[in-house]
Amino acid sequence: DAKTTQPNSMESNEEEPVHLPCNHSTISGTDYIHWYRQLPSQGPEYVIHGLTSNVNNRMASLAIAEDRKSSTLILHRATLRDAAVYYCILRGYSGGGADGLTFGKGTHLIIQP
Amino acid sequence: DAGVTQSPTHLIKTRGQHVTLRCSPISGHKSVSWYQQVLGQGPQFIFQYYEKEERGRGNFPDRFSARQFPNYSSELNVNALLLGDSALYLCASSLLPGGQGNTGELFFGEGSRLTVL
Secondary structure (H helix, E strand, O other): OOOOEOOOEEEEEOOOOEEEEEEOOOOOOOEEEEEEEEOOOOOOEEEEEEOOOOEEOOOOEEEEOOOOOEEEEEEOOOOHHHOEEEEEEEEEOOOOOOOOOOOOOOEEEEEEO | OOOOEEEOOEEEEOOOOOEEEEEEOOOOOOEEEEEEEOOOOOOEEEEEEEOOEEEEEOOOOOOEEEEEOOOOOEEEEEOOOOHHHOEEEEEEEEOOOOOOOOOOOOEEOOOEEEEEO
């Protein structure tokens, strides 16, 4: 799987929007962009994924650059419960194959009250 | 509905011993994956099983093995434990092993924390 680059950490204030960037300049045409987050003492949790178009769900929005070489996870109104490590992961279409997710170190998001 | 359950939650072993970790997937999920997470790092893929067959393997030595049972639960076994095997071992389940539009969301358990002394 292609590699992603994320900042080690970011800090934001409660109730403000948070934009978490991810660079993936070697992304291939069939790679999906997935985001997971890991709260303290828990396993990772799926957040959102997309291919080309921007995506929204109840947790977050995913903005994908036109050239797909970068993306941004947007938390519209951060709460203290959003403090976690956020992982940006590229996943090639495997059509039933069994490649695992390739996690990097992610971005440690700190939310200040 | 119950999520992915793992046992034990914590355990301590000594070097050279063997350990078995267990995972029960979400009801209806036929695929189980195992990940190792060393402190300060992201999870690393170890194995994936689907319909009781190994479908994928990460870059781990042969001391690591796993199996999936007819009820889709799974075991991860690690032989001849080393200090470096100390980690959080995560199990994840999904409906399908990987793709089908790549909506292959994985559901993770809370992990088994292994300490090797």
